[in-house]
Amino acid sequence: MTKFLQIKYLLTFLFLAIFSTGIFAAPRLIPTKLKSNNASTSSGFAARLTAQLSRADTNVPIGNAPIQFYIDNIKVGEGSTDVLNGTTQIQVPINQPGNEKFPITGSKDSQAYPIRAEYKGSNEFRSANSDVYELTVVKSSPRLSAVSLSAKVGSFVTISTVLTNSAGSVLPGRKVEFTINNRSVGSYTTNANGVAQYGWKVSTSGINTLKVNFVGDDFYRSTTTSGSIFGIK
Numbered sequence: 001m002t003k004f005l006q007i008k009y010l011l012t013f014l015f016l017a018i019f020s021t022g023i024f025a026a027p028r029l030i031p032t033k034l035k036s037n038n039a040s041t042s043s044g045f046a047a048r049l050t051a052q053l054s055r056a057d058t059n060v061p062i063g064n065a066p067i068q069f070y071i072d073n074i075k076v077g078e079g080s081t082d083v084l085n086g087t088t089q090i091q092v093p094i095n096q097p098g099n100e101k102f103p104i105t106g107s108k109d110s111q112a113y114p115i116r117a118e119y120k121g122s123n124e125f126r127s128a129n130s131d132v133y134e135l136t137v138v139k140s141s142p143r144l145s146a147v148s149l150s151a152k153v154g155s156f157v158t159i160s161t162v163l164t165n166s167a168g169s170v171l172p173g174r175k176v177e178f179t180i181n182n183r184s185v186g187s188y189t190t191n192a193n194g195v196a197q198y199g200w201k202v203s204t205s206g207i208n209t210l211k212v213n214f215v216g217d218d219f220y221r222s223t224t225t226s227g228s229i230f231g232i233k
Contacts, residue, residue: 029126031056034067036117036130042140043095043104043219044165047071050089051117051130053081061086065119071135072113074101094137095219097169102137103218110138140166142220144176144212147227151202157229159198161212163190165220170194174220179211180229205231 033056041047049069053062063083069076069090079088095102104111112134121127145162159178163171175187176196181204188196202208208229216222 029121030124032062032119032121032125032128034117034119034128034130036115036133038133038135039115040136040138041094042138042166043100043102044097044140044167044169046091046093047135047137048089048091049077049115049117049135050087051079051081052085052087053119053128054086055125056128062125065122065125068118068120069115070118071102071115094135097165097171100219102135104137104139105218109221110136112136139216139219139221142166142171142214142223144214144223144225146225147210147212148229149227150230150232153202153205153231153233156199156201159200159210159212159229161196161225163194163196163214171220174214174217177213177215179213181208200229202229202231205233207231 032053034051034053036051039047039049051067053065053067054060055062061084063081063086065081066078067081067088068078076092077090079090081088102113114132115135116132117130119128142163142165147159147161149157151157161176163174163176165171171194172190172192174190176190177187178185178198180200185198185200188198190196208231210227210229211224213224214222
């Protein structure tokens, strides 16, 4: 055996010996598991999304880990797990006025959307995804302010109503129908303050019945309020 081959075999032996010690081996990441839960809320309110991260081998909770939450594959927020039990939770506003992303379509009163949690891993722990759970979004019941006023016969009055959700937030851009003495007088859209207005000439003395109706949409149920306009001779 030549000296060159001896050196070659020696270097090969040294390389294999060093590699087998794990010095150049990739670090072994600890496997993890991520759990979440179903949730429910109504339009205009917040949904509480929760998750728990732990080691897959020992079930020991993992703290200070960032968890991302998704509804219908839309990222809606991120939370950090606590050290004690590896849990985190976030509050996600659902269908707030001006930011309505999760409609209840058709004639249904509620609709389910997929939710999931994701942990992207670290230098110590492997990434993990939760199973897919459901967020049930329910149409909420809005409110129309009542209207009662009086005016002289022959004068014009402005009939105003305010449409709000059950959390008290105004609902702009919704059509509201006005009916006076059982006769429809038109539909008007609520403005940025949730107000719909109609100008009417008082033509009859005494009590004129008034009904204001919101027919509902993909986020809110229908609602009606009644009032009166008293015509003074």
